[in-house]
Amino acid sequence: MLDPKLLRRSLNDVADKLSVRGFTIDINKISELESLRKDLQIKVENLQSARNVKSKEIGRAKAQGLDIAPILSEVETIKQDLQKADAELDELKEKLNRELALIPNMPHESVPYGAAEEDNLEIRKVGKLPEFDFNIKDHIEIGEALSGLDFAAASKITGSRFVVMQGAIARLHRALTQFMLDTHINEHSYQETYVPYMVNGESLFGTGQLPKFKEDLYELEAEDTLAEEESRREYYLVPTAEVPVTNLYRNTIVEAKDLPRKHVCHTPCFRSEAGSYGRDTKGLIRQHQFEKVELVQLVRPQESYEVLEQLTQDAEAVLQKLELPYRVVSLCGGDLGFSAAKTYDIEVWVPSQNTYREISSCSNFEDFQARRMQARWRNPETAKPELLHTLNGSGLAVGRTLVAVLENFQNADGSVTIPAVLRSYMNNQQIIKPLQD
Numbered sequence: 001m002l003d004p005k006l007l008r009r010s011l012n013d014v015a016d017k018l019s020v021r022g023f024t025i026d027i028n029k030i031s032e033l034e035s036l037r038k039d040l041q042i043k044v045e046n047l048q049s050a051r052n053v054k055s056k057e058i059g060r061a062k063a064q065g066l067d068i069a070p071i072l073s074e075v076e077t078i079k080q081d082l083q084k085a086d087a088e089l090d091e092l093k094e095k096l097n098r099e100l101a102l103i104p105n106m107p108h109e110s111v112p113y114g115a116a117e118e119d120n121l122e123i124r125k126v127g128k129l130p131e132f133d134f135n136i137k138d139h140i141e142i143g144e145a146l147s148g149l150d151f152a153a154a155s156k157i158t159g160s161r162f163v164v165m166q167g168a169i170a171r172l173h174r175a176l177t178q179f180m181l182d183t184h185i186n187e188h189s190y191q192e193t194y195v196p197y198m199v200n201g202e203s204l205f206g207t208g209q210l211p212k213f214k215e216d217l218y219e220l221e222a223e224d225t226l227a228e229e230e231s232r233r234e235y236y237l238v239p240t241a242e243v244p245v246t247n248l249y250r251n252t253i254v255e256a257k258d259l260p261r262k263h264v265c266h267t268p269c270f271r272s273e274a275g276s277y278g279r280d281t282k283g284l285i286r287q288h289q290f291e292k293v294e295l296v297q298l299v300r301p302q303e304s305y306e307v308l309e310q311l312t313q314d315a316e317a318v319l320q321k322l323e324l325p326y327r328v329v330s331l332c333g334g335d336l337g338f339s340a341a342k343t344y345d346i347e348v349w350v351p352s353q354n355t356y357r358e359i360s361s362c363s364n365f366e367d368f369q370a371r372r373m374q375a376r377w378r379n380p381e382t383a384k385p386e387l388l389h390t391l392n393g394s395g396l397a398v399g400r401t402l403v404a405v406l407e408n409f410q411n412a413d414g415s416v417t418i419p420a421v422l423r424s425y426m427n428n429q430q431i432i433k434p435l436q437d
Helices: 004-021 027-064 069-100 139-145 151-157 167-186 201-207 242-249 301-322 368-373 398-408 420-426
Strands: 121-126 198-200 235-237 252-255 261-270 289-299 326-330 342-350 355-364 375-379 384-387 389-397
Touching: 004 027, 004 069, 027 069, 121 301, 139 398, 167 261, 167 289, 167 301, 167 389, 167 398, 167 420, 198 201, 198 242, 201 242, 201 368, 242 252, 242 261, 242 289, 242 368, 242 389, 289 301, 289 398, 301 326, 301 342, 301 355, 301 389, 301 398, 301 420, 326 355, 342 398, 355 398, 368 375, 368 389, 389 398
Parallel strands: 252 375
Antiparallel strands: 121 326, 198 235, 261 289, 289 389, 326 342, 342 355, 355 389, 375 384
8 A cells, every 4th residue: 555645745746656557547636536535633632622622611610619500511512522522533545545445556667658569668588488399388288188187077077267287287386386496495495384375354454365356366254153343354365485485574573583484385275367358268378276385575665676586586486497488577667566666477388379478577566555554564773663565476386387397398299398407306207198099
């Protein structure tokens, strides 16, 4: 959430910055609500002052032996007026907060202008694109021929956009997960973290998925057997480990000596893909259930953009070790996520599509999420709590990495060569071959 003080002080400047991402803020509506809030705030303060004055008059009247009944009557009237004004102010603040919760983060000054992904700025390309002397297959054909990917079975037991993995492909998927975790823990000093796969509404508000993106989430119905308090809570399947891990710091103050906080977390992710409009309906690219290894950091504000560069390199290291070609792009304003101030997308080469596809988004949210969560650190220079900066990125999306491995390392005979760094996770297996008749 943006700083309300900034909106009061520089609403037009905020509107100009938000225009970079194609968002038009309703200046008149925000100004009107803010003006009403200010008037009510003054009214409440005046009534509080009047109540205090009358309270002192009661003391003086008692000391002089005067009748205090008329003053008590005035105090009661002031009390009722104050209660009414307080309620109106609370209601107005809630209305204003609902409006502010729908305003996205302001983009960093380095974010390129543009309306969509075609306008993203390429930063670098890494790795040589593979060359094939045979007709290549996509990951669906490869996986099915290896008896490892079964979309029909998943459709039967669940529905579309799910998959059943078996045999060497299932093991390769697991190997990728473990390899990513080991890399980030042993080489990049992240702390492994395990979290619930369900979160409450407060957590999703904290990281910015609610209220704006509720249709993309899977909401769960509480059972009647739950305690009354629990049955009233909203529960959702996690869309990404970013949500539960970042919310570990909700309503928390971290001491400076304990920063930065670096977490790596593997979870399944569940998304309805409500806005995908039929894109990537086949294969592993856009599933309702998929797995990610997520990197999350909470840092001092002055360090967050340096950390963004390092976090992105941490995610890139996985692709480099796997010897997969990729590129890094800086997202333009129109393609920027709701909560992000700046994002680098890492896109891996997918031979069957003859293009790069996103495999990780690494973002700096500055204090946008921290303000919603009240995630703070104690600045030793001021001895006061201040908002942290939060960052995260996939390190990596496991299913999409599996796609890239299957397609980039495919062979003419339908087999797939296992990248060298994964072989120790695969019982030193070097190749996955189709079953012989």
